[in-house]
Amino acid sequence: MYLKSLQAISSKLTIYYDGECPLCLAEIHFLKHHNQKRLLDFVSLQQLDKSEGDINCELAYQTIHARLGEKQLIVGPEVFFEAYIRTDLRLVNYLLSYAAIRFLYAKFYLIFAKYRHQISKIIGPCLLNLVQRKYPTALK
Numbered sequence: 001m002y003l004k005s006l007q008a009i010s011s012k013l014t015i016y017y018d019g020e021c022p023l024c025l026a027e028i029h030f031l032k033h034h035n036q037k038r039l040l041d042f043v044s045l046q047q048l049d050k051s052e053g054d055i056n057c058e059l060a061y062q063t064i065h066a067r068l069g070e071k072q073l074i075v076g077p078e079v080f081f082e083a084y085i086r087t088d089l090r091l092v093n094y095l096l097s098y099a100a101i102r103f104l105y106a107k108f109y110l111i112f113a114k115y116r117h118q119i120s121k122i123i124g125p126c127l128l129n130l131v132q133r134k135y136p137t138a139l140k
Contacts, residue, residue: 012039013082014067016060019044022124023116026131031083033135039086063113077102077109 015031018024028042045057054073055065066079074082081102084092095101112119 009037009039009085011069012041013079013086014041014043015079015083016043016045016048016055016065016067018061019046021116021120022128023120024124026124026128029128029131029135031087033137034087034089036088037086040083076113077106080105080109 015028017028031040032042045060048055048057055067059065059075063076064079066074066082068074068082081096084096087093096105
């Protein structure tokens with residue numbers, strides 16, 4: 001039932017990410033590979049156009065931001081929930097359909113976001129390398 005409703009999603013999600021963070025780049029690379037419906041767009045914060053006036057880069061470096069459709073700005077773990085329902089990852093979508101899992105994921109994200117830079121220094125380069133080897137054409 002939940003997965004069938006995913007087929008009706010047609011609004012694009014533009015994700016604003018830190019293009020200098022290896023961990024962020026690994027996630028974006030992974031999402032690009034699974035962007036079969038072309039409902040995800042990606043914008044590096046380093047290359048953000050000044051016309052994106054409602055994106056506060058300082059805040060976006062601390063917590064992920066995205067734009068749903070043309071207007072609606074979303075922040076934090078909700079970005080990932082919206083991103084994954086636009087991918088071909090049926091198991092992830094199924095798991096995220098449970099409120100308890102979404103709640104735990106959101107709590108984990110708050111801790112992760114606080115220590116993202118330290119975590120990225122430790123595992124980011126290895127994870128990025130792994131994802132790039134597994135999905136070599138995702139960024140092209």
